[in-house]
Amino acid sequence: MLQFSGAAIIPALSGLVHSGRSISSLHCHGRYRHLLLRPATVKVMGNSNDQWLLARSPLEGWPAEGDFRFQTVSTPEPAADQLLTRTIYLSLDPYQWGRRRSGTEKPGDVCHGRTVSQVVSSRRPDYAEGDYLFNTNGWQQYGLTGAGIDPFGYMHPRKLDPALAPISTAVGVMGMLGLTAYSGLIVQCDPQPGETVVVSAASGGVGQVAGQLAKIRGCRVVGITSSAEKCEFVTGELGFDAVVSHLKDDLPERLAASCPDGIDVYFENVGGRVYEAVLPLLNRDSRITLCGMISQYGNEAGASPGEVWMDMGRATFEAQRVEAHSLFVGNYVDDYQDRFFGEMTDWLRDGLIVYREDVWRGLKQAPVAFAAMLSGGNFGKTLVAVSDDPTRAVSVDRTQPSTDSQLHRNLFRNCR
Ligand SMILES: NC(=O)c1ccc[n+]([C@@H]2O[C@H](COP(=O)([O-])OP(=O)(O)OC[C@H]3O[C@@H](n4cnc5c(N)ncnc54)[C@H](OP(=O)(O)O)[C@@H]3O)[C@@H](O)[C@H]2O)c1
DSSP, rough: OOOOOOOGHHHHHOOOOOOOOOOSSSSOOOOTHHHHHHHOOOOOOOTEEEEEEEEEEESSSSSOOOEEEEEEOOOOOOTTTTEEEEEEEEEEEEHHHHHHTTTSSOOTOOOOOOOEEEEEEEETOOOOTTTTEOOOOSSSSSSEEEEEEEOOOOOOEEEEOOOTTTTTGGTTTTTTHHHHHHHHIOOOOOOOOTTTEEEESSSSSSHHHHHHHOOOOOOEEEESSSSSHHHHEEEEEEEEEEEEESSSTTTHHHHHHHHTTTTEEEEOOOOHHHHHHHHHGGGEEEEEEEEEOOTTTTTOSSSOOOHHHHHHHHHHHHHHTTTEEEEGGGGHHHHHHOOOOOHHHHHTTTOOEEEEEEEEEEEEEEHHHHHHHHHTTOSSSEEEESOOOTTBOOOOTTSSOOOOEEEETTTTTTOO
């Protein structure tokens, strides 16, 4: 992990291009902290707004060149009770592909996405220029928030305090992604000390949090991921007790060897052959969170992946009295989000949860990063840094896209 001394912060704050990789732990450290937390004057760059639109429908199984169209339009003017915000981070999530394939998102629409943004111009009394917020600008540099703008149901805009948490985490470990892991693992499956918990897509955004939550609960945790590097990360950095690669032909045997007492809780992110390997190992009264089935998101029309998944598991579920919960994080926002934020802040501050972000710099990269994430080309939570993050001195050179995956540990230690 790269660390910068306080002196390195100043050039970044004054708008000079910082050519290094993004940094993880300076934003709330030391005597320059007050400078980092002071919102800079926010300028619209040249009054133009780069956007990615959905280009066509229907879509093939997996993202392909031609599914997305890049355009540059004028920056919109906020109307009464609206904000104009610049996108700092764009979150790329598997559900976005579902919206596109199902036709919810139409050709010509700006691609949907959760974002971390900064207010450029406010016509609302509760937001001032320079404030940071979670919102849903989508795949574009600037967007409107407020009256008449669809917040996509449960994705309510909220103001962010960079002194409480790094702002990128509002679309990650301290956002819907973390809440997904929490709702599925803690609320639905309620793992007990000593139980065996298996998490698939263990090195990804949701998986890394779910597994660490199970460790906090005192469980034996087994991760499933792909490459040797990711396997090493899952046991070495995340602290899981064991890991197996789904790329190996003998996955079922390896998983069985890693779970000598069977499986009590399975956090399902993947489906397919990973799920097949899990089924015979499920103990009596075990629990499953069906969080996602990413291996099936490119299936051609036919039986829904959820139905196929239930059909495959039914006999085992009945024989072993397995509780299978399907998960939709939107159902947990009203009742659990505040509690989750409180507990997660403590875990992060105490170093009990670490997390990895995979940051692609430059909006132009969004389609490539999105396709990579869906096929395992990501390493951690996938984000696009669309514009500079003054709180972390992440700068974006639009002419030179780059990527940067790194682990964040104890970021919160020096925050209030
Ligand atoms: N229910 C909800 O409300 C909710 C909310 C958020 C997310 N989710 C679900 O949670 C899951 C994880 O989402 P995320 O955003 O955290 O993504 P992610 O795990 O960061 O990225 C996706 C990962 O899926 C794995 N993968 C892709 N294709 C695979 C295949 N054929 N077989 C096995 N693994 C494969 C890859 O990891 P490897 O390198 O390990 O193969 C890849 O890194 C997804 O299924 C998503 O739909 C559900």
